[in-house]
Amino acid sequence: MNQNQYELILVGDGSLSMEDNSKLVTKFTGIVEKAGGKVIAKSDWGRRKLPYEINKKGFGIFNLMFLQGNGTMVDDLQRQAGYDDSVLKCFTLLVKDAKKAAADFEALKKDPKKNAKLITEGIGG
Amino acid sequence: MGKRKKRNYNERSVKRECPVIKAGINEIDYKDIELLKMFITTKGKIIPRRISGLCARTQTRMTEAIKRARNAGLLSFAEGYVSQEEEHEHYQPRR
Numbered sequence: 001m002n003q004n005q006y007e008l009i010l011v012g013d014g015s016l017s018m019e020d021n022s023k024l025v026t027k028f029t030g031i032v033e034k035a036g037g038k039v040i041a042k043s044d045w046g047r048r049k050l051p052y053e054i055n056k057k058g059f060g061i062f063n064l065m066f067l068q069g070n071g072t073m074v075d076d077l078q079r080q081a082g083y084d085d086s087v088l089k090c091f092t093l094l095v096k097d098a099k100k101a102a103a104d105f106e107a108l109k110k111d112p113k114k115n116a117k118l119i120t121e122g123i124g125g
Numbered sequence: 126m127g128k129r130k131k132r133n134y135n136e137r138s139v140k141r142e143c144p145v146i147k148a149g150i151n152e153i154d155y156k157d158i159e160l161l162k163m164f165i166t167t168k169g170k171i172i173p174r175r176i177s178g179l180c181a182r183t184q185t186r187m188t189e190a191i192k193r194a195r196n197a198g199l200l201s202f203a204e205g206y207v208s209q210e211e212e213h214e215h216y217q218p219r220r
Contacts, residue, residue, distance in 0.1 A: 009197055011197070011198055048199075048209060049207055049208075049209055050198050050207075051198065051199070051200055051201030051202075051204065051206070051207040052198070052201055052202065052203075052204075054198060060198055088198070089196075089197060089198050091196070091197070093193075104152075104154065105154075105156065108154065108156060108157060112157075112158070112159050113159045115148070115150050115157055115159070115160040116159040116160050116162070116163060118148035118149065118150065119144050119145065119148045119150075119160070119163060121148075122144055122147045122148045123144060
């Protein structure tokens with residue numbers, strides 16, 4: 001089967017403890033490995049305030065996973081996310097290079113205003 | 126019949142450069158909220174190209190990223206950007 005690289009964004013319930021959240025992530029890594037995929041990188045964005053309520057929840061824990069696998073793996077992930085009540089949002093995106101995407105996200109987490117600054121400086125100067 | 130206005134060829138419109146390309150940003154990520162925030166109004170609407178000054182390609186990528194961010198729960202559909210500074214304890218759900 002053709003192996004693609006994906007980015008999975010998983011928004012867990014904000015009322016979950018960090019231990020429960022890590023359990024949720026390990027559950028999803030299990031699903032990936034069962035479907036013949038591989039987890040390239042994992043990242044955590046922490047607890048964030050949601051701009052609109054999802055399932056009457058105001059906060060969500062954002063988890064990002066960079067994966068390698070096929071289409072059936074993605075279908076499995078979406079199905080399992082639908083069954084789980086502690087998952088508020090879940091979707092996958094096709095990326096060209098998962099390692100680069102993971103590195104870019106780590107850089108973004110360190111300096112979130114980097115690109116916005118570049119634009120304001122460009123307009124000002 | 127009104128007089129036809131003579132076209133003044135000395136007053137040509139100045140071509141503006143796309144601010145995103147000028148800044149050297151190659152890819153627009155949906156997680157880069159600080160960047161996306163610059164191209165939406167306070168009501169959360171996407172600013173049109175004639176005002177934002179983006180080129181056609183960047184505008185399509187920008188709208189794609191903004192819509193993706195809305196669905197991921199990073200941007201609001203109606204209220205624009207929600208700051209993260211507020212403490213969790215003060216949160217009260219809407220009735």
